Amino acid sequence: MNQEFNEHDSLRLITQMIRQAKIDLQKGSGNQILLWGYSIAAIAIINFALVQIYGSRNAAIYAVWALCIPLLGLSMLLRRRKSIERTAVSRIGSMIASVWNACSISLGVIICIFYTIAAGSGAGEHFALIVPVIMAVTGLALFATGRICRFRPCIYGSAVFWAGALACAILTAGLHRHDLHLLVLAACMAAGFVVPGHLLNRYVGQGT
Amino acid sequence: MSGRELRDLDPVLHAQQRLAIVSILVSVEEADFVYIRKTTGMTAGNLSVHLDKLATAGYVAIRKFIDGKRPRSVCRLTPAGLAAFETYVETLREYLRI
Numbered sequence: 484m485n486q487e488f489n490e491h492d493s494l495r496l497i498t499q500m501i502r503q504a505k506i507d508l509q510k511g512s513g514n515q516i517l518l519w520g521y522s523i524a525a526i527a528i529i530n531f532a533l534v535q536i537y538g539s540r541n542a543a544i545y546a547v548w549a550l551c552i553p554l555l556g557l558s559m560l561l562r563r564r565k566s567i568e569r570t571a572v573s574r575i576g577s578m579i580a581s582v583w584n585a586c587s588i589s590l591g592v593i594i595c596i597f598y599t600i601a602a603g604s605g606a607g608e609h610f611a612l613i614v615p616v617i618m619a620v621t622g623l624a625l626f627a628t629g630r631i632c633r634f635r636p637c638i639y640g641s642a643v644f645w646a647g648a649l650a651c652a653i654l655t656a657g658l659h660r661h662d663l664h665l666l667v668l669a670a671c672m673a674a675g676f677v678v679p680g681h682l683l684n685r686y687v688g689q690g691t
Numbered sequence: 692m693s694g695r696e697l698r699d700l701d702p703v704l705h706a707q708q709r710l711a712i713v714s715i716l717v718s719v720e721e722a723d724f725v726y727i728r729k730t731t732g733m734t735a736g737n738l739s740v741h742l743d744k745l746a747t748a749g750y751v752a753i754r755k756f757i758d759g760k761r762p763r764s765v766c767r768l769t770p771a772g773l774a775a776f777e778t779y780v781e782t783l784r785e786y787l788r789i
Contacts, residue, residue: 488707490783496707497780500714503730504722570726577720 504571512576512632513683515558515583520676522554524669531665539662578631586624590617614664615651618644618671625675636682640675647671699786703748704779708733708741713768713776716751721767742766750775 488496526547533544566572597613600606622644629637651664704710711731715722722730728738742764745751750772754765768776 490786492707493705493710493783494787496711497714500711500730501718504715504718570729571715571722572720574718574720 504573512687513680514561516676516680516683518558518561519554520672520680522550524672524677526550527665527669527672531662531669534662534665575632579628582624582627582631586620589620593617593620611655611661611664614668615648618648618651618668622648622675625679629679634679634683634686636679640679643675644671647675699782701775701779703744703750704775706741708737709745710779712738712741712745712766713750713772716766716768717773717776721765724764724766727766745772748772748775 530544530547533541533547537544593616594613597610600609622641625637625644626641629635629639629641647667647670650667654660654663654667704713708731711733712727715727715730724735724738724742727733727742728735731738733741742751742753746753748771749769751766752769754767756763756765
């Protein structure tokens with residue numbers, strides 16, 4: 484590199500470096516979304532099948548959601564491995580990670596609230612709200628992600644989650660079918676996570 | 692560019708190598724030595740010299756640690772470095788009347 488360069492070269496260099504840094508940092512961005520999208524959709528379908536076989540009153544069938552614990556471990560392991568391989572942290576990546584950390588904490592708090600109320604009152608009717616509330620919060624995080632990285636499929640995905648949350652309310656109020664919440668959740672994970680995840684990876688692949 | 696305008700530009704940043712380093716660090720939260728070297732195409736020795744100059748000016752903070760078995764140097768722009776870069780770009784824009 485030559486130190487003698489004019490003001491036009493300066494601007495060109497700044498633009499080139501910023502663009503280069505931006506492209507390099509987005510590889511594999513959709514992998515976490517895909518991991519959670521496929522896994523939660525599969526768990527929801529398995530749970531729905533178990534409800535049909537054993538009935539919704541059998542609390543043991545909901546233990547299938549304990550699979551989220553090793554899934555969280557796998558997700559953290561992948562994030563850790565990526566952070567070791569990664570040689571730079573983008574501002575966008577950092578912001579998106581913060582959004583999903585906040586979303587995860589919120590979901591954890593919401594689940595704790597539901598179980599605490601159930602333990603205290605002995606009533607379980609409010610569990611009809613758990614899937615739509617989780618979907619509404621997930622929609623919020625997906626919307627923020629879409630806005631931060633200017634990726635429209637994530638924004639459309641958030642609309643799917645919000646519509647899904649409303650659909651759950653309608654199913655409960657109209658049909659009294661809480662079990663269908665699980666199918667709505669699986670459909671929303673497919674449309675709101677899996678599709679944007681694949682599109683994001685393809686978009687990044689084209690950009691590099 | 693006239694002499695007056697050249698004086699307006701920060702001499703620490705108005706060097707191709709250092710401007711390249713700071714431009715990368717502006718667009719990321721932090722970046723390690725290898726990433727900056729690959730992106731700028733500079734040699735390791737050359738990059739070290741320029742990073743030291745930026746660190747001495749207070750524009751870049753360098754964190755050195757052992758990651759597993761390999762030593763790593765992770766760099767991030769300081770608030771002073773960001774302010775200097777913004778002033779540099781603003782001076783350029785004024786001169787070019789963008």
